[in-house]
Amino acid sequence: MRMARASSPRGTTAMWVRDHLDGLWRDEDFASWYSRDGRPGLSPAQLATVCVLQFLFNLSDRQTAEAVRCRIDFKYALAMELDDPGFHHSVLTDFRDRLRESDRADSLLDLALERMRSAGLLKERGRQRTDSTQVLAAACELTRLELVLEAVRAALEEAARCAPEVLDDLVDADWAKRYGRPVRLASQPSHPATRLKQAGADARRLLEHLPPTTRGPRAEVLRQIMVQNFLIDTRGNLRPRGDKDGQPRGALRIVSPYDPESRRAIRGNTRWSGYLVHVTETCDTNDNVNLITDVATTAPTRDSQAMPGIHARLRSRRLLPAEHLVDGGYVSAALLDRSARDHQVQLIGPVKASGSWQEKQQTGFTREAFDIDFDRRRVTCPNGQTSERWFEPPAMTPYTVVRFAARQCDPCPDRSLCARGASARTVNFLPRHLHELQARNRTDQHDSQWRRRYAARSGVEGTICEFVNGHRARRSRYHGVAKTHVQQS
Numbered sequence: 111m112r113m114a115r116a117s118s119p120r121g122t123t124a125m126w127v128r129d130h131l132d133g134l135w136r137d138e139d140f141a142s143w144y145s146r147d148g149r150p151g152l153s154p155a156q157l158a159t160v161c162v163l164q165f166l167f168n169l170s171d172r173q174t175a176e177a178v179r180c181r182i183d184f185k186y187a188l189a190m191e192l193d194d195p196g197f198h199h200s201v202l203t204d205f206r207d208r209l210r211e212s213d214r215a216d217s218l219l220d221l222a223l224e225r226m227r228s229a230g231l232l233k234e235r236g237r238q239r240t241d242s243t244q245v246l247a248a249a250c251e252l253t254r255l256e257l258v259l260e261a262v263r264a265a266l267e268e269a270a271r272c273a274p275e276v277l278d279d280l281v282d283a284d285w286a287k288r289y290g291r292p293v294r295l296a297s298q299p300s301h302p303a304t305r306l307k308q309a310g311a312d313a314r315r316l317l318e319h320l321p322p323t324t325r326g327p328r329a330e331v332l333r334q335i336m337v338q339n340f341l342i343d344t345r346g347n348l349r350p351r352g353d354k355d356g357q358p359r360g361a362l363r364i365v366s367p368y369d370p371e372s373r374r375a376i377r378g379n380t381r382w383s384g385y386l387v388h389v390t391e392t393c394d395t396n397d398n399v400n401l402i403t404d405v406a407t408t409a410p411t412r413d414s415q416a417m418p419g420i421h422a423r424l425r426s427r428r429l430l431p432a433e434h435l436v437d438g439g440y441v442s443a444a445l446l447d448r449s450a451r452d453h454q455v456q457l458i459g460p461v462k463a464s465g466s467w468q469e470k471q472q473t474g475f476t477r478e479a480f481d482i483d484f485d486r487r488r489v490t491c492p493n494g495q496t497s498e499r500w501f502e503p504p505a506m507t508p509y510t511v512v513r514f515a516a517r518q519c520d521p522c523p524d525r526s527l528c529a530r531g532a533s534a535r536t537v538n539f540l541p542r543h544l545h546e547l548q549a550r551n552r553t554d555q556h557d558s559q560w561r562r563r564y565a566a567r568s569g570v571e572g573t574i575c576e577f578v579n580g581h582r583a584r585r586s587r588y589h590g591v592a593k594t595h596v597q598q599s
Contacts (some may be wrong), residue, residue, distance in 0.1 A: 114186035124163055126184040131159070132189075134222045152197055154189050157205045158218060163187060164202070165597060168582050175199035210592035215599040220427055223403060225471060227429075232392065232401060236561045238431040240390040240404075240420060240440065241570040243412055243578060245594060247372035247384035252365065254339060254350075255302050256293050258309040261332045262369035263289040265316060276319050284314065289455040291295050303350075310340045310348050331370045338363055361411065369589040375410030384586060387598045388416050390424070391573055393435065394567050400573070403429050407595035413439035419452050430455055438462050442565035443507075443540055443548040458564055461551045467530070472529035477537055478549075484542045488512075491535065493522055502541075509538040 113268040114125060121129070137527045140154035163184065164174040177184045180195035190196075209215050226232050252260060266289055268275055288309075299305065313336050320329055338358050340348055351357055361375040366385045374383045390404040404423050417440050424430045426559050433456050434449070441459035468474035481490040489497040489512045498518075501511040519525055519534040529535040539545050553558040586594040 122183040124187040128187040163230045171199040171202045209596045215596045235432040236394045237433045239435040239570045242388045244382045245385040249366035249369045259293040261335045264328045264367045265332040268326045273324045443544040
């Protein structure tokens with residue numbers, strides 16, 4: 111400690127970690143991770159702190175092990191003697207493998223948050239906010255031809271390690287030429303259609319030579335890639351899928367044989383292959399520092415699908431907020447109702463506007479222009495016509511559908527503002543309690559007091575910015591959701 115203070119009087123980031131985070135984890139917290147037999151291991155509490163330092167400084171495993179061995183501030187942060195030789199860099203890989211099992215990364219966060227609560231830094235039923243950002247997978251963007259070629263090469267390497275005898279009658283000089291090195295093609299490769307058919311034929315032969323009992327993970331990924339990109343016609347011939355054959359959506363399509371859990375996604379003008387990370391933090395009005403209470407790493411799906419899991423984890427940590435500020439991607443009428451009913455959480459965010467052409471063009475009669483009478487089961491249009499047919503869930507789940515007759519709409523002078531085509535006007539809306547909740551939310555959005563409360567949500571953008579630029583969270587260092595979540599947590 112004296113050496114560290116003498117060499118760095120102002121301290122360093124690593125020394126700050128020891129001064130402010132010491133005691134968050136103890137070796138006893140990791141007792142269930144290790145067996146009772148065998149030689150004594152390294153301190154898991156130290157290794158957890160090493161992982162924090164590794165991500166803070168963006169170091170590789172080798173660089174981290176060298177820093178622990180040579181840097182005085184790292185030894186200070188880990189409470190090590192100056193002559194301590196440290197550990198081999200492979201220890202960090204083993205520790206991360208333990209972290210990704212059974213949500214252990216979340217368990218460490220639980221421990222840290224519990225001790226922060228004991229110190230008076232956290233409380234339940236405060237105010238929190240959530241936002242998400244994309245995480246790029248640790249894999250190259252591949253064309254369909256590159257994907258199939260690289261998947262065959264990965265499966266061949268796996269078979270060469272696990273069942274080399276299977277390849278004796280299969281691999282020849284041509285195979286070695288095609289799959290002997292990583293696939294990198296020009297932007298306009300020669301004969302792409304012919305090469306894709308050849309790669310598909312090679313993959314088919316390889317899978318036929320590999321019995322299901324001997325297939326490893328990469329062979330299974332190759333099989334899935336073949337199903338997604340090829341078809342077998344009535345004559346038994348293999349051919350690539352075309353546009354008319356149907357192809358899996360981006361949420362299902364494998365984009366890398368080395369990271370089969372990453373998916374291609376589009377949000378607005380942003381396109382990426384990888385994952386989403388959702389960050390939740392406190393934002394109370396007092397002077398306490400804002401603390402992150404939950405980190406969730408998911409496939410690139412809708413934000414609203416992540417909200418139930420966020421609330422469930424906050425409930426298990428006894429950190430549910432009274433008010434939860436989110437953007438429109440997290441909000442729906444069903445989630446507003448579910449959050450209030452199951453967790454007594456007021457979800458504050460704008461419900462998206464209707465997708466009707468009247469709403470988009472800001473012309474004509476939107477759904478709000480119709481008077482809905484739930485007691486009498488009828489809807490009245492702006493010109494006084496009353497609906498004749500009312501269909502409730504489950505027939506039209508999840509909406510109630512009301513249809514007007516053609517004899518009511520055709521003579522109407524405002525028909526062009528209400529309906530298009532030959533059909534009469536149809537009005538869709540949610541069940542009564544959800545419809546009223548949705549209408550109340552849209553009315554509140556125009557209230558100045560609601561806007562002042564909701565303005566605090568924008569502060570999470572700064573946290574996301576620090577997460578991305580300060581800790582390089584937008585680029586995953588590992589393959590798979592589990593290890594990426596370890597990095598983010």
